[in-house]
Amino acid sequence: MAARLSVARTARQLTSSAVRRPPSFVPATCQRWQQAPLERRLFSVSAAVKEKKYTEDHEWIELSSDGKTCTLGISDYAAKALGDVVYIELPQIDMDISAGDTIGAVESVKSASDILTPIGGKVTEVNSQLEAKPGSINADPEGEGWIAKLEVAGEPEGKLMSKDEYTAFTEDA
Structure with a gap:
């Protein structure tokens, strides 16, 4: 006891x-x-929420929590529409870009498509794994299949949509 x-x-x-x-x-x-x-x-559990935004050209952009950098890629919808990707032209690191510029291209067995950026800045990193295995973009285009990371300069150009808005946009197409 x-x-x-x-x-x-x-x-x-x-x-x-x-x-x-x-x-x-x-x-x-x-x-x-x-x-x-x-x-x-106590640890904070209310970290800044990051939300992907989508363009009418079927690219996505995800700003970092500090708003100084972003990641850019093509949407799931675009990857499915392209089919099996056979070649990806990536932008050059340290390349200065403006909103609306073509920074690369994606070629598939069906067609080819330019990669446009909805925001200006400087390319800081590219997903070099896509050069060796371009078809890997089809497996996870909105995750491991990202194309470039940018240092942001200015505001996004054109209409950016939330996931729900983009889903509705692609269903209407």
Whole structure:
């Protein structure tokens, strides 16, 4: 019985005092959180929500949470319409672009299509895996099949649509 009481008492002490005091094995340099209010120590789960936006030309763009960079690719709808992709022309890194510029091309067994950018900036990274395996864009065009990452300069040009708006747009086509 004494063993059960000591376990219960220890658990009660931990739940009431561990919130304000670190365990004795925490170095003094890490104990500054002891004085901080409880609210400041909680992790934030309300990170900025990123939402893909779509163009009428069937590209998508996803801004980073800081709004300084973005990722660009073609939509699922475009990948299905193109069919099996056999070649992708990627933009050059450090290439300055303006909204509406053609930055590359996608060729498939059915047709070829230019890749247009809805936003200006500078190309900072390209998905070089697409050069070696262009058909991989068909597997996940809105994920691992991204085409380029850009350093954003200015505002997007033209109409950008949410996923629901884009779905409605493609159903009408």
